[in-house]
Amino acid sequence: MKKSSKLSKLSLVISAALFSSTLALTSAPVLANWPVQVDGQVMPSLAPMLEHITPAVVSISVIGTHKVPQQNVPDAFKFFFGNKRQSQPQPQPFRGLGSGVIIDSEKGYIVTNYHVIENADEIMVTLKDGRQLEAIKIGSDAKSDIALLQIKSDNLIEIKLADSDELRVGDFAIAIGSPFGLGQTVTSGIVSALGRSNLNIEHYEDFIQTDAAINSGNSGGALVNLRGELIGINTAIIGPGGGNVGIGFAIPSNMMHNLIKQIIEFGEVHRGILGVSGRSVNSEIAKAMELNISQGGFIEQVMPDSAADEAGIKAGDVIVGMNGKSIKSFLELRAKIGSIGANTTVNLTIIRDGDKKVFTVKLKQDQSADISPASIHRMLAGAQLENSTKKQAIIIEQVAQGSPAQMAGLKAGDIITGVNRKRIKDIAQLRDYLKDKTGVLALNIVRDNHAQYIMIR
Incomplete structure (x- = not known):
């Protein structure tokens, strides 16, 4: 599962040290028989609304493999084995849990987080009524942490989308998901803040903050209003040990909807x-x-x-x-x-x-959004590149552990300013320059305000 340097995704456990095409959506039933009366007294309840929409929130389990580095070969043995055996990434199986939301019952479309299904070889969806179905991935967008799955089944229930731009701080919010694999769980709270950003969770951040209790495993679950309409996709929390402390974040429904429309039309996001x-x-x-x-x-x-x-x-x-x-x-x-x-x-x-x-x-x-580092050069695989319009250069945002980019000596925060002394301003220009180049290349790198060269072959 993907993990931020400051915040963990809801499907993971974090330490206390961390800071912490339009979709054809049909109407969903709204509050019915609310408030109810018990012994002649009015007793407000969310139950009537939840009975209609909770079947649209599913549990997701994944099986997959990701690569982890081997332990480095001790210096004394490098004479015999050579450096080729140093930090070679090895496949490691994993299992993961998360949640998802059915947004189109006719086509079986389910929205979840990208980090829930990242590196998944098998994706299984469990409906509230106990049915288990295999899902296929239609497309995803890592930079906004959104993914679209599809299942084939009859009698599915969908959630109607709300206009998240109409939200106000203080509006009631209900979180639905499957925390810690316990099964579907509902919690309530309010919208604590809007437009939360600069959290270093995703590239594109415009989060709804809520105090509705959400925990590990709620990733990809629903945040709804009192009318049972989807206002957000639960994505991340701040909390020791992956537990709830009343600070959770959700991707607004409007942002999700814009991305999903593109995935349905193109299979990917054309940003x-x-x-x-x-x-x-x-x-x-x-x-x-x-x-x-x-x-x-x-x-x-x-x-x-x-x-x-x-x-x-x-x-x-x-x-x-x-x-x-x-x-x-x-x-x-x-x-x-x-x-x-x-x-x-x-x-x-x-x-x-x-x-x-x-x-x-x-x-x-954004042409650079469709360019993978591995397609530019094999030794850039595992690096997350981002254009810096201010610096007119390329920033290395992250480097995956055990990846070719890490073995080449690249680090998060490095700034690529050129290749072989040729000035490079963006990712597209880097790709165009390297497409016909062979042999050893010298990357011009600025690290901690000091210029240096890193050689790649």
């Missing part, structure tokens, strides 16, 4: 890109730029020939809204843009020189 770099507005930026606002996405740079450039957006602009909904931070803007498909047109509300203007932007496709 849109605006072509800007920036930061969230704070008091210092507001004072320096003489802004009369305290929230929004401040644009520091606009990439030439990007969607933003063609729409007329400029450095110094502050994006405060998208399609009529407010934008509170640059990270929220990044997450919302990143979940919308390429070639989609959006209306951005911008503050420029104190005046509010609306710009219509047609998003371009």
Whole structure:
């Protein structure tokens, strides 16, 4: 299962030291016979609503293999065995548990988290009525931690989607899933916060925070409102030992829906890109730029020939809204843009020189999103690459333990600035430069503000 450096996924246990195409959705029944009367007294209950929607939340079990490194060969034996036996990754079987939500009963579509089914060779779905069905993976998106499965069966129940943009802090929320493999469990709470980001859980973060009790195994389960509508997909927690401390995070239903539409149409996410770099507005930026606002996405740079450039957006602009909904931070803007498909047109509300203007932007496709490091060069396999528009370079976000990238000497946080002294600005340019190259290559790396070379063959 995938694990963040700061937060664990709900299907895992973390230590206390860690910080911590439109879908054809039919109407789901709403609260019935609520409140009820017992001995003449009104007794509010969630039971009538839950009886209708809990069959749409499933338990997921997976069997698979992932690669783990062998122990290093002691130096004394390298003379006999050579370095080829050092840290060679070996297949290791694993089993995992999670949850999922049926969003289309006719087609058997189930949404879950990517980390629940990552590296899975076999995916089994258990319905609330006890039926066990094998599922196939339609597609997934690791950067937003979303996956779409499909099962074939009759008499399935689906959950209607709510408009997660309409949520308010204080709204009631109910979490449904299968914690610790105990079977389906329901807990309740409220929406504690909205637009949570900068948690280093995913690349694209715009989480709903809730205090509804969720635990390990709830990953991929449902967060619903009092009408029994899906408002989010439970994804991560902060808590010692994987237990609940009242801080859980869910992917908003609107973000999930945008991604799933693309997976259904293309089998993968065709991520849109605006072509800007920036930061969230704070008091210092507001004072320096003489802004009369305290929230929004401040644009520091606009990439030439990007969607933003063609729409007329400029450095110094502050994006405060998208399609009529407010934008509170640059990270929220990044997450919302990143979940919308390429070639989609959006209306951005911008503050420029104190005046509010609306710009219509047609998003371009993020070409680098479809390029796997292993397809660029075999020694980059296991590295997670990300374009840095601010630095005009490539940042290595993560390096998998025992991967070729780790054996080559690459580390998380390294910045690739060139190859063989040729300046490289992004992942696509790196791929194009290396496609015909053979032999030894020298990667220009900046590590801890010091330039160095790493040789790969």
